[in-house]
Amino acid sequence: MGRQALPIQIFYPILAVIGVPVNLLSFLILLQGKCGLSKETTCYMMAMTVGDLMVLVFNVTVSQIVRYHSPDSLLKYTPVCRASAFLQGFSLQLTSWFTVSFTFDRFVAICCGELRLRYCTERTAAVVLTAVSLISLLTNIPLPFRYEPCFTVNRVQYGCCTMVGYLASPVWAAHRWVTTLSTTFLPIPALLLLNSLTARHILVASRARRALRISRCGDPNGDPEIKSRRTSIILLFAISGSFAAMSAPISVIHAWVGVTETVTFKGSSSLYLAVQITFLLRCTGSCTNTCVYALTQSRFRAQMKAVVKSPFVPLIKQFTQ
Template identity: 45%
Template sequence: MHLPIDLVMKIYYMILAVIGVPVNLVAIVILSRGKCGLSTCTTRYLVAMAAADLLVIITEVILRWINLYYFPVSFLDITPVCSVIAVLKRAATDCSVWFTVTFTFDRFVSICWQKLKTKYCTGRTAAVVLATSCILLSSKNIPHYFVFEPWVIIDNVPWGCATIPAYVTEPGWVGFDWFGTVLTPLLPFAAILLLNTLTVRHILVASRVRKRLRGESKGENGSDPEMESRRKSVILLFTISGSFILLWLVYVVHFLYYSIAGINPDYYKDSISTFAQVGSILQNLSSCTNTFIYGVTQSKFREQLKSAVKYPVSSIIQLIKKKQNN
């Protein structure tokens, strides 16, 4: 027996919200304390990514999908309100994606350009890059407010957000849509793949050189703290960027389809609609995977997480013992 796709998505988005909000909040709190053994600039990028992912969960999963499935008629469905939510959702998504790119570039500079590292890989530079990216990406999404029209008008109140037909027919809107998707996620795809390729190439070359200098090529064994530190940094980098590429792939294929076919998504056939929904499911899943990646790849993050989990339990136990003693 197969469950209807709508029922699957209804359950999925509730689970995603229940998991996504706390895990991103936990990541923000733990990383902000600066006790995970990461540099200041790396910490700021990861905190920003977690914050952007949290906003995606709130705007896309909670305000859009959970509202749609569990509260089919609410003030959030008034056309101006859902238009604002759409703008916020796209801005949050863009920030989440491009913060991943800026983090990837920061790690690329840190690993491959040692001379530039001391100037670029700083907390101040990270703050400037993140703030500038956020402002530009948010401004870019303002026109999306005008992409929607009401499904119906009741007592002079517009309800629903239907995509205007001109969005897929008029050259201006089509170009704007292409620009938006090239910016997120096509260009990030290319940038991340290029930066990771260059990083791997540099690491392989540097590893051979260091082994030769340390005499390991002659059979001498010994640990190399610098290469070990670099290895951990690369594992974190590749798991984050690799997860992003895999989870956004279906969305990219869907965009290419409807851009070439010129079909309004509001009028899809069932099979294409299901494919688009799968793309949305995977895309939104990317908003709560980074915390699990930190837990798997970063031992100090796991230690901080264990301490955070144990703290309320130990506090309750101490409180109970104190009351018993009294």
């Protein structure tokens, strides 16, 4: 791994210990449907939670913790290593486009009055999430085939080494750019565009509604609709904004690696360290959504407290009797 990678490796177990149970808790809370959110919004948030959980399992626990601390694990076998590479790419792309899908749904719900009735439904959310999953699956299917065994002993294949001719192949070059665009380059501009359009629409509509309320009631502060819009935009910007902030650095690194056609980093310790830091930030983004829910949704906080307290309720009752 290299001396510079060791301090970074310390953070991955922390991410796994915090992120995995927190995302599981978030999924259970959203599954109950008691957070005051619409059904399609709940579907998107549950999907994002599953995507974040997959990133924490395959990109943090398996790829970083198990591979680093257990070099003799099943990952040393080529088939398992290939499967791990596929699941890592699949989970990263999945969580990216689940976030974009949620942001687009909120854009339609807030900005497109006529389309909202047809698009913002639980059925449409299921169709969109299924389509995103299938496209991500198909995009990442070739990924394991870029690797070949590093060596073979008694017909058992060990390790994953980039296949000979990978950089010279135009087919692999096309796949490399497709995965880079779909995972890093396209989601962030899409989120920024949708958020800017949504924010503009909310601000214009809120000014008009505030002026109308002042002319009628003289009190713009008690309007529940304005409060609901404010909460919606805070939730939307917090989720997509945190994703963009955590993903932007690794997008820059991907651009540099793609332009320079770098496959290994043995001759560039600084580039290797940059890749490790930006990848850590990207994985950290899988722990932020639950914090966003807790900070912006009072009902989610209440449900989280209830779920956390529930295992201890019998014990508390026993001592209070």
